[in-house]
Amino acid sequence: MKIVTMLMLMLMTTVGPHGAFAQAPPEGDIWRAFAQKIEAGARVKVRLHDGQRVTATLIRADPEEMLLQPRTRIPVPVQRIAYEQVASLERDEARGIGAGKAVALGIASGVGAFLGTLLIVIATIE
């Protein structure tokens, strides 16, 4: 009796979860549904299955693909990305450089300017 109970438990723990996973919608459908809830113009972070990571502006979320404008120094054409390529998609709320980065940049710039001036002065003296 105990053996039968154990076998039943093993079947439940091994077969049960697989059945539950099988019911999950395809990953592409999940990202499609999520992307279509994000308003156009929102800043998003996208990671693709090939490992590429991009911060972009969501232009439009169509049923088959989404249109992204990567945030780059020099503008690049709008990119079409199929939902099946997406490994993760999230809103990027970051705006500006933030207080911490601003302080760090200020300190770094100040130290750099001071050292540069000091070196020039020393060179002039010699």
Place this chain on the structure above:
Amino acid sequence: MNMPLAAAFMAAAVFVAGAAAAQERPAISLTPVESAQWDIAGHVGWLASEKSDIGAEWDDWYNAFSGGVSAGRYLTPHVKAEIHAAMAREGRIYSQDPVPLTAPFPVFRSREHYFRTASVGAGVSYQFLENQWFHPFVGGGLEVLREHHRVRVPEQFLPQRAPGVPMVALPAVSFAPEVSYAARPFVTTGFKWYVAERAFLRTSIQASFSRRGTSHVVWTAGIGADL
């Protein structure tokens, strides 16, 4: 010149360029329609040069203000071939030689060695990230250094131990300058920080090597533009 080291640098440069060219096109292209083909930059910097074969242990590096220009050609969005030229102001170290016939009290005479360095070089660098505002880079290559070396021995008075004997004056001496050339492999690292779409600030540290080890270290900061 250290030929095996130089050959290793060249092989690494060719490997990096080939590997970069063979990369697959990413799903999201960050390459602009009209990407930059060239970059040019000017810089000022601080040169430190090792002279342990001449200087005393406490003074075997000289330092000098330097300036230069560079021009690079992008082979891919990440790989760039670059040439550079730089000149430094005169740097100085001291050496000391014992003066003979001053026993039992040793007297040393100081020599001032003045060096002025100019260099031209060519190399390959790998620039991380693509079409962003901040780009770290690493690189290496070969450069030819021209070093102008002059020696001046200042006037010196030798004190005499016997009372009433006047000091002996050793007159100042200047030797004819020497010019030498050397080819040295170098490695460099730094970053480009874009302040506009095609204009950037760049800072880097470059180290050159000789048989004795690190022979020159240059810190540079400058501005440049992509063309």
